Structure formats: C-alpha cells, structure tokens
Amino acid sequence: MQAPWIDTHAHLYLTASYAMFRGHLHQEEVEQFFDYTAMALQRAEQQHDVVIMEQSLFQQARLKTKVRQAVDRAIENRTVQIYLQPLYGTQERRIIGAEVLARIYDEKLGLIRPDFFITAAERSGTITQIGEQVFEKTCLFLNEHPLQELGLKRLNVNLSPIQCRDIHMAERICRIAQHHHIPLRSFCFEITESALSYEARLQQNIDMLMAQGATISLDDFGTGYSNLMRVLKFPFEDVKLDMTFVRAYFDHTNKLLPAIIDGFQSFGVQITAEGVENKQMADTLTKLGCRILQGFYFANPLPLDDFLHYLKTTTPKVSSTID
Template structure:
C-alpha cells in the first residue's frame, strides 16, 4: 500500500507553530494548561510516528522485525493517548468552571490503560496488529477496531462533559462553538480515517481541533497583561479555581490609594510606568506565587502556601515610602490591602474577585488591612444580592419615589421638595438608599436607575401642577456617574419632552464628586440650564470642593451636608457661619439639611440660610402622603 502525506505535512507545519507558541510563552501552571501541553506532545509523537511507521511498513524488508513492532506500537500508543488527553483537557477546563463536576480518575483512566496493555501485548498476540515473520509485512489484528472504540468512547465522554457543564456555567459563544466544533472535527476525522486508509488525514483533524481550542481557551494573551507583564483578571480567576481544588490558599490584594487622583497628578503615562515598577517589585518579591494585575491600580498575589500578611504588608509599606523612578520623575504612591487565608464555600468562589474589589474599597476608606472572612463574605454576599435587586427593579420599573418638603425661610412655607428613590425588593425587602445607590454606582446601573426615577418624577409633575401645589421646583438628584455621560442632557430632555413638560420646574442636585470631571459636568449643565433648569451642589462639606471651585460653576444653590450642620450645633465645628456668609457673598442660595429642632430652624435662619430641610418639617413620604401633607399645611392654592 502507498501512503499519502499531503495532509500530514500541512498539519505538521501548523502544529509546529502551535508548539513553538505554546512552549515559549508564560503559562499558568494549571491542570488545564498541563493537559494541553501533553496533548500537543501526544499529537507530535502520533503524527511523527504515523509517518515513520507508514514509511517503514512500505519498505519493511529494509528493517528488523523488532524495529517495525516498536514504531507501530509507539504510533498506536500515541493515537489512543491523544484521545484520552483530549478528554482530559476538556475535563480540566470544565472543572475550572464547575467545581463539583468531575469523573473519578480511575474510571477515566481505565479504558486507555487497558487499550495500552492490549497494544503492547500485540507483539506476542497480534491483537491490534501483526508483522509477518518472514517478510515483515504489516497486517491489522482482530482487535484493531478497539483503537477506534477507544477514541469514540473518549469523544462521547468529552461531549457528555460539555453538555453537563451547560447546567452549571455559561460559555461564551466563541467557547461553546469551539467546544462543539472540536467534537465534530474529531468525530469526522475518525470516520474519514476509517474509509481512507492510504491518506494520513487524522492528524490534520486533530491539528484543526487544537487550533480551535487554542484560539478560544489557550492563547496566552487571553490571560496576560502586556502593559504590566503580569497575569490578568481572567488568569486570576483560573488560578483561584485551581488553588481551591488543592485546599486552603492565600490571597493578598494590593491597591494604590486614590488611583484616579494620582493619575491626574502624574499623568496617565507616568502612572503606568510607576505601576510597572510596582509589578516588577511584586514579581521579584513573590517568585513562587501567581501575581496578577486587576486594572485601576490593583494587584493580586495568590499561592497555596501560607503568607505572613503582617510581615509582607510591612515590607511593602517600607518600599512604598521610597519613590518610584520613572523617566526623570519620582512617583510617590501609597497602597491599601485586603487579605484572605482559607478555603471559602463553593458559592463564594465565583465571586471572589468581586468580593476582593469590595474589600479593597473598604480598606481605602478605613485605612486598615481588611481581613476577608465569613462576616466579610456575608456582607459582600448581601451587596451582590442588592445588585441583583437593582437589576430586578430596573427590569420591572419598580423603583419608588418619595418626597421630602423644603421649607422657605423667607416665605415661611414649603416651596419645594427633594425627590428621593426608594427600593422595596420582593426578595430583600426594604433596601436603604445609601446601600442601593452606592451599589448601583459601583455596578454601572446608576444611569438607568436615575433615568427611571426622573421618568417617575415627570409623570408626577404631569398629573399634578407644581405651581398650583405652591412649589417652585422639584429637586432631582443626579449621580456623579450620570454627569460623566455626555449624552445625559439629551436623554433627560427626551424624557421631559415626552411628558410635555419644561425644565423650569426642576432643580438638579449633584454631589461634589461630580466636580472631579468638570468638562463633562459643565457641558451637561450648560445644555440643561439653557432649557431652564437650575443646579444645586449637594452635600457640601463631605468631599474635596472649595468655595472658589463652587463659585466658578453655574450653581444657583448650595446644600450643606447634615454632618456639617450637626457639628456646628454640637459645638464641634464653628465654621458654618463663615461658610454660609461666603456663599451668600457669591450670590448663592444656601440650603441646610438635617434640621431636627426648632432651635436649629431659628439659628440657621439667623445665619442666612434660604431653605431648610429635615425631619423637623417632615420625613420623606410617598406621593399620595406628600399631597395630603401639602393640603394639610394649606399650601395648595384653591
């Protein structure tokens, strides 16, 4: 028989390139990557000995019987082990995503082990193949179909694992197409090989399958941050799953303090250089650990070994006292930490990186090392449930609006109301605004939430004439995240026009945080002011604003945070009169929050506040109760 190598030669070139790329790049030391490299090695051996054994069988008279048996046996061993390793790779991949989904090792290994023994025994039995003692001619044995049976068995197991995983995890479209495509390719390859013996085509099908696997799962660039020369967040997720399989692990999370401010101070280019120097430092300090960069100045160190967190954090802090030299610039950075040692519950693992990010935010606020544990996970699990509640509220349009009246000092009556969002979730019940608003900002859903609130405010104003209620304007809160959106004003305008309203009945409150992005905020403010809206700076005294910065922005009103107001009456802070006087000198109206007593009303009125808000007048209330409240106060005009 004459064999044809055209397909094998083409596949061999592609396989060689895959090997060079796979074995020369930095890889995670995970079971999945080890299986893939073994699969590559098995394919190389199988392809090489497929050609060698075929060529030697055609010229069997030139070789000894022992040599012919050896090369044919190696080919068959490579053939059956390649099927097993292909299954092992998919099993390892699925186990990364589905912790509890696995096949006992002895069951998975048994078929290939038995087939291996049968192949090796063929030297004496001729079960798989035999060689004529006189001529050395090759002949298939009675159990030769077992070779294909072994392949089909592992192909069925592979497909079964993929189908089972669909109940436990979500694959991307590329991943799912690659997994299904790889099974179809191998199945087709077996069929073609059985009916085209002279053509060595099976290697080509396996090479195509590994190309699919490589592009979907094994490309090192999927798990590597070239900018920092470290593993990325996707790699960290894989590492966590791998370490979890082995028992307790250590996690050290490190984040740069005030990352955005540092980037503004030093510039993006110089900050990146400083982060690279930190990355190099961490890689050298933890040579036996996984070190990953999580973006926005956050690093992660993972290892299965215990870490002395106190000592490690101390050493890193000592290094942080020194500057990071980058292109003639000394960059000074400080960091905060979140740490963990143990083996979390299976339900915690998929969210471990999110919980770590939340812990780092808390560490920056408290200036303490956050030790993640059961209580911490419980709190962050609640935050995750809140995110789900927000998604439900947005989907069902179930956010409620409440109104808290605003007392006009000069008018001695209610002249407006602040509209506040409230969430009553069917699963969690009442969720405090401080919780769900902060969570919505962190999860990126605050824009949708804010627009739904504004829509409800417009519906209220459409059915109840604000002027006839004796009110000048309704105050609507805008998140700092919303203010960064250049299209915010257009969307708010579209909602207003849809309900046949004008902006002259609205006052938009923005917090000091929005001033960090002056260009976007200014553009949105200018467009809405041109249509009749006015703006108020909310919660002054809790951020980084100063009088000059506020005076240069087109605010008509400044609302003093209740903390600043209460500290004045508790005699902890006597700056309030000066602050009010300064704002009044700039022609700004001043609103005081947190008014709870008659004494506070009289004193704040004396100091020059124009508007007062607080429980002394009324708590936030739903629309129907708010209308009754106004009627009771005789504010409605007849």
C-alpha cells in the same frame, strides 16, 4: 509601587494589599467571592496588614450580591419608587418644593437602605438607569399634579457623578421632559462635589440644562474636600450644606457655618441647610440667612400620596428673621 503610573492626564499611585482565603467555594458563591475579596483587600489597606478572609466578610459580600440583584430587578421591572421630602422657604414661610428621592422595595429583601442600593448601582454602572427612571416617574407625577396646583416652585432631582460624566446626560434628560411635556424650569438638579472633577463634561451638561430653564444646585457641601472658589467656578444658584456640617455647628464642634453662609451670599448664591431636626435649629438657620431648610423637623421623605396629604394639612412653624 513607589513610582506613579503616568498617563496623559494623571499620575496614578498604586498600593498593594494582601488577603488570604482558606476553604472551598460552592458554585453559587463564586460571584459573591469577588465582592468578598474586594472587601478584604479594602480592610487590609486600612489596617496595613494581611487580612484573613473570615465568615463575617463573606456574609457582607453575600448581602452586597443580593442588593445588586435586587437593583437589577427594580430597573428591569421599573419598580424604583420616588419619595418626596419637603423644602421649606424661609422668605416665603411655607413649603416651596421637595427633593425627589429614590427608594427600592424588593420582595426578597424588603425596603433596601438608599446607601446600600446607590453604592451597588454605582459599582455596577446602573446608577444612570435608576436616575433616568426616577426622573421619568417625577415627570409623570407632575403631569397629574402640576407644580402651580401644588403651590410649589420646583422639584429637586439628584444627578450622580457617574451621570454627570456622560456627555449625553443632559440630552437624555431634556428628551424625557419633552416627551412628557414638562418644562425643565420645573426642576433644580442637584450635583455632588465629586462630579466637579469632570469639569468639561459637567459644564457642557449644565449649559444644556440651564438653556432649557433648569437651575443647578451643589449638594452635600461640607463633606470631602469642599472648596469655596472651586465651587464658584460653576453657575450654582444654590448650595446645599450637608447635614453633618450643619449639626456640627449646633454641637459646637465647628463654628464655620455663619462664615460659609456669608461667603456664598456675598457671591449671590443662596443656601439650603439639610438635617434640620427641631424648631430651634430652623429658627437659627433662618436668622443666619439660609433660604431653604430641609430635614425631619418638616417631614421624612414621603410616598407620593402622603406628600400630597402633607401639603394640604401641615403648616411648619418657623420664626421669621424679623420676629
């Protein structure tokens, strides 16, 4: 285990973990047992010790299995819902767009937390089907409510790292938009930094989307191993700062925020700040130069009808940079 497994493109270092199970499995519990074992081995690796697979792990594994089954039902029945969270433009001083977010409501489990069903879909490989269903429903929404009528510039749509790995991803996205007669310039596609690992395939997909008029944004900057120069290799129009990074500045635990904003702006990249919770945060981030703000101060993610009502009735209050 101390020597790496060597492939043409990578050196893979392996670790060994041990977990023990005592008891009997019922037939209907066999599928859950695989999730159960994976969770036990993960805990064993974290604790550097042998883990006894107790009932609490089995209950968590049972929930994971139920969530995965709910995801499969939502995909098959086309019941993945889209919610919209407003994006506030600090220069325009109004709502200029929205991020499209997937939601799953299951008859058995109720409303499933996004981190639960997204993780389950990534592990099962169905995240691409969810992403394409969300994009198609977004196109259907724009057919009924064109951006110009809503007074918006764009809708932001998330692309998972697994989607970005697929060399045919952009081709399928373009085909869906063309089928519904929605120009791709209506969208900004958000890509997380982990997707940058697949550089050649990602660049190919980005080139095709941008050729059709779409813009590209980097999502969740400030998590993981964020690297300014690595990010600048790609044609991102916008970088979205993760909410934990933003909140750390206001908690006085991280003072890097102004330097990061200045760094990106010097290369012509605009900044979106997530996690804006109050007017003081909104005013400060505006003065620091953030072009777009997003967070609970403006609105939670909203069902489509509630979002339309929000646009008609709500005027966010944020000080301008010259106030």
